[in-house]
Amino acid sequence: MKKNKVIIVDDQRTVRGMIKRWIESDPNWEVVGEASNPFEARDQIIEKQPDVMTLDVHMPEMDGIEFLKKLLPQHPMPVIMFSSSTTEGTAITLEALDAGAFDYVTKPSGTPESLIEAKEDLLSKLHAALNYNVSLYQNTKSTTPSKILSAKRHTSFKTKVIVIGSSTGGTTALRKLLDDVDESFPPILVAQHMPENFTALFAGRLNAELKVKVIEAKDKQLLENGTVYIAPGNFHLEIQKLNGELYTKITQFEKVNGHRPSVDVLFDSVVNCGIANQTISIILTGMGSDGAKGLLNLKNNGSITLGQNKETCVVYGMPKVAFEIGAVMYQLPLESIADKTREIGSK
Template sequence: MKKHKVIIVDDQRSVRSMIKRWIETDPNWEVVGEASNPFEARDLIIDKQPDVMTLDVHMPEMDGIEFLKKLLPQHPMPVIMISSSTIEGTSITLEALDAGAFDYVTKPSGTPESLIEAKEDLLSKLNEALHYNFSHENSLKKSITPDSGSQKKRTSFKKKLILIGSSTGGTTALRKLLEDADETFPPILVAQHMPENFTALFAGRLNAELKINVVEAKDKQPLQNGTVYIAPGNYHLSVQKFAGDLYTKITQTDKVNGHRPSVDVLFESAVHNDIASSSIAVILTGMGSDGAKGLLNLKNNGCLTLGQNKETCVVYGMPKVAFEIGAVMHQLPLSNICDKIREIGSK
């Protein structure tokens, strides 16, 4: 059987050796080259034509973000960033995702558990990368409906809640989806697959860039219009009801579908609190099936459900499963989802 090819780019030999050992435990993959800087990496890419590249977020001789921006237009491929969990490392990783990186793996802290977790995460994301949609950016550009130049009309929402689930490619998709949202929108709860330390910075970046208020969710926050609540990494986000009012609920119960936060946990909480019929739920790009069953349960309880279409997904996994089991009422390009939310939310 033909093996999938990967190259490792990291200035530390010890880190390259560790990543190589991890990858070579999977018989479907082979490491065809290692590079200590972007210039060596460029030559390797031309010579070896790898399927995937792992890239350290801190690169010598050339900024990693600059390298991605120069590389990907000429050699489109999934790039998995190897990130530290420091504030600086997290910030660079989020910039890399904006620049077109496929996904990221956080470096282990050194404990046996963290080593195993990082290895499994990398192997999982290598296999996810085989489903990478190379044309999603072009499809996204084509799907944008020409605007007349006038501002979006303010919407009088009748729905009380918007629920969103996303994974691989979701950081960029969420920004694009929410760029036209404003203070008239009902509370928006988001379960994006992300580790600890990343979500607070991600929420802060979105808050600085968007018209709508974005926060990392805390426990028992009253839900307010015009605010997006991002599930904190390594915690589940749910909605709960007290005396008729809606609040966040943050828990650290077992992972669901291998994830914490889990999209299914968020979606099911709206059903359990009898607010599905006054909600809109959206499932975005991502690998696997998290959120599909929850979305179907929402739909069966009166929720209006939307799914991102294949052409604009980085990975058409979660929306695909949801669509195939009949959970998606409207499947749309990413650029049209916000307008659809306005349309159906006011009815």
């Protein structure tokens, strides 16, 4: 059986050894090279032609971001970053995703539980990386969204709320989608698979770049037009109705479909509030199936449902499952979703 090839790039030998043991515990994978710095890695990539690379965000001589920017134009491949959960590590990881990294794994804290979780996360993302749409690399390069408002974009919406679910590739996809959104849009709630400490920084970066207000959601916030609410990492985000008004609801019950936040939890809460027929629901790039059943539930209760198409997804997983079970009414390229939302929402 032909095995998938991985190169590990990390300046610590003990960490490389740990990652190698994790990877080779799966018989479908083999580690064909290890490098302690980007220069060693470059030579091995040319020689070994790996399918996937793991990369530490903090590297000697050349940091991971600079390496990605130099490497990917010449050798497009899925790169999984190893990130610390510190503020600095989180910021660098988000920059890496903007620079074209496929995904990231949070470094374990050292407890047995964190080691098991990191190993399972890595193996899952290695598997997903085999479906990486490498042709999208040119479109995943960092761009600077404009804060300038365009009067012609303002729309009179009749839709009460927009809900979005995303996972792998979602940080970049959301950034591009929301760049075409303005303060005339109804409240937008987002369940993006992301751990604690990442979501506040992610929301802050988007808020600084986009035309709309973007915040990490807190419990019992009144939903306001022109505001994007990002589900906090390790918590579920829902919509609740209190005294006839719509509010956020933050909970921390068990993971759903292996995720917290879960897209299905957000989507199902719309139906439970009785506002599905006044909602536009969107499912974006991501591995797995979270959100597919919730999107079908929304559609069956009157929501207009949109899914990102295969050609523009980093991983055509969640939207594919949703499409195959009949949950998607309009399957569109990422760049067309905001305009379609604007068109539907004004009717």
